[in-house]
Amino acid sequence: MNKFIFGIAILMLTGCTEQALKNQNSHGLIYCAEANPVSFNPQITTLGSTIDLTSNQLYNRLISIDANTGEFLPELAKSWEISKDRKKITFDLREDVQFHQTDYFTPTRNFNADDVVFTFSRLFDAYNPYHFVGGGQYPYFQSIGLDQLIKSIIKESDYRVSFELFDAQSSFLSNIATDFAIILSAEYAKNLEISETLENLDNYPVGTGPYKFKDYKRDILIRYYKHEQYWKHPVELEQLVYDITPNSTTRIAKMLTHECDVTPHPNSSQLSILASRTDITVQKETNLNIGFWAFNTQKAPFDDSRVRRALAHAIDIEKIMHAVYLDNGKRLESILPNTSWAYQAQVNMPNYNPELARRLLQQAGLIEGFKMDLWAMPVARIYNPNARKMAELIQSDLKKIGITVNIVEYEWNTFIKKLEEHAHDTVLLGWSADTPDPDNFFSPLLSCAAALNGKNAANWCDPEFDLLLSKALDTIEIEQRKEFYFQAQQMVIQELPLLPIAQGMRFQASSTNVENIEIKSFGGVSLAKARKR
Amino acid sequence: MALEYIFRRIILLCFMLLLLSIFTFSLSFLFPGDPLNNLSGVQNISFHESDALSEKYKLGHSILTQYFSFIERISHGDWGISFASQEPIFDHIVALFPATLELALYALLASIIFGIPAGITSAAYYKKWPDKIINTLTLLGYSTPVFWLALLMIMFFCLQLGLLPMSGRVSLLYEIPDVTGFILIDILLSDVSYKFNAFIDAIKHLLLPTIVLSTYPTMVLIRFTRDSMLEVLEKNYIKTARAKGLSRSQLIFRHALRNALLPVIKQIGLQFSTLITLAMITEVIFSWPGIGRWLIDSIYQRDFPAIQGGLLAVSTFIILATVTADLMHSLFDPISRNQTHGKI
Numbered sequence: 001m002n003k004f005i006f007g008i009a010i011l012m013l014t015g016c017t018e019q020a021l022k023n024q025n026s027h028g029l030i031y032c033a034e035a036n037p038v039s040f041n042p043q044i045t046t047l048g049s050t051i052d053l054t055s056n057q058l059y060n061r062l063i064s065i066d067a068n069t070g071e072f073l074p075e076l077a078k079s080w081e082i083s084k085d086r087k088k089i090t091f092d093l094r095e096d097v098q099f100h101q102t103d104y105f106t107p108t109r110n111f112n113a114d115d116v117v118f119t120f121s122r123l124f125d126a127y128n129p130y131h132f133v134g135g136g137q138y139p140y141f142q143s144i145g146l147d148q149l150i151k152s153i154i155k156e157s158d159y160r161v162s163f164e165l166f167d168a169q170s171s172f173l174s175n176i177a178t179d180f181a182i183i184l185s186a187e188y189a190k191n192l193e194i195s196e197t198l199e200n201l202d203n204y205p206v207g208t209g210p211y212k213f214k215d216y217k218r219d220i221l222i223r224y225y226k227h228e229q230y231w232k233h234p235v236e237l238e239q240l241v242y243d244i245t246p247n248s249t250t251r252i253a254k255m256l257t258h259e260c261d262v263t264p265h266p267n268s269s270q271l272s273i274l275a276s277r278t279d280i281t282v283q284k285e286t287n288l289n290i291g292f293w294a295f296n297t298q299k300a301p302f303d304d305s306r307v308r309r310a311l312a313h314a315i316d317i318e319k320i321m322h323a324v325y326l327d328n329g330k331r332l333e334s335i336l337p338n339t340s341w342a343y344q345a346q347v348n349m350p351n352y353n354p355e356l357a358r359r360l361l362q363q364a365g366l367i368e369g370f371k372m373d374l375w376a377m378p379v380a381r382i383y384n385p386n387a388r389k390m391a392e393l394i395q396s397d398l399k400k401i402g403i404t405v406n407i408v409e410y411e412w413n414t415f416i417k418k419l420e421e422h423a424h425d426t427v428l429l430g431w432s433a434d435t436p437d438p439d440n441f442f443s444p445l446l447s448c449a450a451a452l453n454g455k456n457a458a459n460w461c462d463p464e465f466d467l468l469l470s471k472a473l474d475t476i477e478i479e480q481r482k483e484f485y486f487q488a489q490q491m492v493i494q495e496l497p498l499l500p501i502a503q504g505m506r507f508q509a510s511s512t513n514v515e516n517i518e519i520k521s522f523g524g525v526s527l528a529k530a531r532k533r
Numbered sequence: 534m535a536l537e538y539i540f541r542r543i544i545l546l547c548f549m550l551l552l553l554s555i556f557t558f559s560l561s562f563l564f565p566g567d568p569l570n571n572l573s574g575v576q577n578i579s580f581h582e583s584d585a586l587s588e589k590y591k592l593g594h595s596i597l598t599q600y601f602s603f604i605e606r607i608s609h610g611d612w613g614i615s616f617a618s619q620e621p622i623f624d625h626i627v628a629l630f631p632a633t634l635e636l637a638l639y640a641l642l643a644s645i646i647f648g649i650p651a652g653i654t655s656a657a658y659y660k661k662w663p664d665k666i667i668n669t670l671t672l673l674g675y676s677t678p679v680f681w682l683a684l685l686m687i688m689f690f691c692l693q694l695g696l697l698p699m700s701g702r703v704s705l706l707y708e709i710p711d712v713t714g715f716i717l718i719d720i721l722l723s724d725v726s727y728k729f730n731a732f733i734d735a736i737k738h739l740l741l742p743t744i745v746l747s748t749y750p751t752m753v754l755i756r757f758t759r760d761s762m763l764e765v766l767e768k769n770y771i772k773t774a775r776a777k778g779l780s781r782s783q784l785i786f787r788h789a790l791r792n793a794l795l796p797v798i799k800q801i802g803l804q805f806s807t808l809i810t811l812a813m814i815t816e817v818i819f820s821w822p823g824i825g826r827w828l829i830d831s832i833y834q835r836d837f838p839a840i841q842g843g844l845l846a847v848s849t850f851i852i853l854a855t856v857t858a859d860l861m862h863s864l865f866d867p868i869s870r871n872q873t874h875g876k877i
């Protein structure tokens with residue numbers, strides 16, 4: 001009887017609300033996000049899941065990179081000039097840019113040079129009151145050594161600002177164009193100083209981007225409203241809501257019931273379900289990324305390169321390509337994806353050879369085998385759509401050479417936090433590029449600076465390698481840079497602090513009535529122009 | 534007499550709460566890691582913070598002092614901060630608990646509305662076809678695991694038919710300010726143009742979780758009502774009434790019902806603990822933002838202060854609910870007050 005009554009109730013309800021919901025729907029977009037943001041300030045994280053939610057939606061940068069041509073494009077800076085010795089870069093700023101007006105802040109002036117000076121001095125100047133707020137860690141900038149590079153930032157006039165560098169570094173502009181180098185409001189920061197709530201700068205964001213912050217409920221949602229005075233173009237959506245849904249199956253189910261309009265990173269195995277629907281489109285984009293298996297090189301037995309090589313020889317990557325990437329990925333032949341201009345296929349790349357693996361283990365005195373932890377990411381990323389499955393495959397491969405693998409999983413943000421403390425033995429992780437510059441695959445991942453701030457999952461620090469990287473950055477001669485990066489690639493594959501596995505494709509599913517979502521081959525997603533038909 | 538009974542119950546309640554608090558307190562030492570981290574929720578304790586925190590949590594003192602300071606903090610609402618969010622746990626609980634309570638209350642209401650009449654019908658038509666049908670359905674409902682039922686419902690109503698949403702309390706595009714934490718009341722209190730639509734939408738969101746969650750208690754209530762009704766119908770005074778020539782409806786509604794419902798009322802109170810347990814599973818499956826989902830997420834994230842706080846809140850609530858139900862029952866049924874020993 002109760003089923004019957006409920007049945008009738010359902011029929012009645014669906015009849016009268018369809019239209020009403022549609023009206024509300026056309027003004028807002030729901031994006032199913034994979035994880036809580038760790039912060040609303042992209043300066044203090046390198047997590048792709050957080051960047052996707054914040055960077056392009058709330059903020060702007062001085063310049064950006066054209067995804068197709070690789071050229072720099074003006075954003076908040078109208079134009080820029082580089083001095084002859086390339087140690088001074090001067091930006092001319094736009095004058096018509098307004099910051100968000102929110103419940104907690106009302107701007108009294110437009111964007112100007114003070115904001116640029118404040119934003120960057122927070123990163124590099126220990127005397128800036130905000131420098132140590134939120135831990136004082138700026139992982140991206142520290143791992144590429146930008147804090148050692150910038151000598152001073154000078155306000156030339158209200159709309160002109162120049163950066164003086166210690167060295168001429170060829171990747172400086174592309175680093176200024178990454179999703180991390182967003183511009184904060186100096187006026188807002190001053191206000192917070194007065195009310196002594198400095199940490200709100202990162203939790204209640206104010207930027208110049210297309211959307212402004214309204215509300216955040218952990219594990220539930222983030223709500224943005226449109227920024228009425230956005231300088232670049234009118235924003236079509238009234239509301240942008242992120243539905244925080246860590247489980248990828250649930251995300252797909254929500255796509256099917258239209259509770260989500262957009263979801264990033266559907267699993268390869270779910271693509272066929274999505275493809276069979278006429279109301280859902282799947283975007284596919286090649287992406288500059290690498291999925292890898294990193295060994296904690298400070299921990300025995302992984303401090304022995306023979307052991308690392310043995311592990312690399314013991315796993316069957318072909319099987320992984322098939323089962324995890326469902327043949328939607330490219331097997332890596334180096335630490336760089338082959339679309340990078342500095343790419344060189346490595347002859348030394350370990351192939352599947354359990355016999356050799358056993359021999360290497362014998363040389364290392366570990367023929368008895370050992371136990372190890374393998375950390376698998378709990379979320380799907382472009383570079384690794386299903387780390388759990390990959391971990392299981394590796395587990396069964398390693399069992400054949402006598403190594404017992406214990407798979408470890410944590411919630412994503414906890415996972416990253418523990419990883420930064422180098423609590424792991426080995427980890428399945430990856431990296432999506434933020435700029436097309438090849439340095440982006442080396443410095444943030446394997447430099448000593450990155451080992452110090454925890455972003456170097458291999459915990460590997462080799463001064464010789466660091467020297468190679470800085471040499472490559474000291475010149476703008478492409479041929480010379482290539483030469484250095486070839487050497488760096490050889491070194492990585494020789495030492496194997498991490499084993500590059502595959503390059504994944506970026507997928508994004510959206511309802512067919514949603515348009516203009518930009519996904520690029522590097523960096524985060526942009527919903528600035530998104531609209532609903 | 535009644536006062537003495539109530540007094541006994543309250544003593545029992547205090548004893549239960551004492552045991553619970555001791556258990557919760559000891560958790561911070563039983564969990565892996567440093568008790569100071571587990572108690573405070575601060576993860577990377579710097580050197581100078583360490584002393585201040587140790588003093589606050591009386592870690593240098595005897596275990597008894599530590600326990601009393603724990604009780605003092607708990608009663609002041611200082612439950613430590615969560616590892617995962619670095620926000621006070623008490624705030625999380627206050628924000629999330631109403632959602633669970635709301636779901637559980639609606640489910641309980643649904644099971645009373647459907648369970649009791651069904652039970653009475655079943656007893657009235659003992660061993661006839663309505664009884665057989667209800668019995669079969671009850672058996673079916675009893676033996677269906679709640680997570681499986683939930684998934685089936687989602688498969689059918691959400692994914693196949695596309696009639697109902699499968700997650701959350703209301704479409705996220707409706708912005709409803711939190712006042713009471715009960716979504717339906719909040720919508721009615723809110724000052725938005727889409728009030729009516731939001732209300733309907735919230736009902737649609739409620740429907741499946743409520744059905745799923747109410748299944749088990751409904752079945753329990755049907756069986757209980759039926760059994761107790763049958764028992765009462767066997768009593769001599771009923772037989773007498775029947776011999777006097779009363780009709781079946783007179784018999785049931787005038788004479789049998791009141792007596793038959795007494796044990797059922799007690800059962801309703803006892804169902805609350807089962808309900809909260811089942812609500813956790815339901816919340817996870819329907820992404821219902823309640824305390825159960827939060828607790829399970831916390832377990833997954835090894836968020837020890839949160840697990841501790843969540844357990845304390847949920848258990849305290851269940852103990853209170855059970856004792857209240859028991860007291861209510863004794864109000865209706867004077868005989869039960871004569872028990873010499875308290876029990877829960």
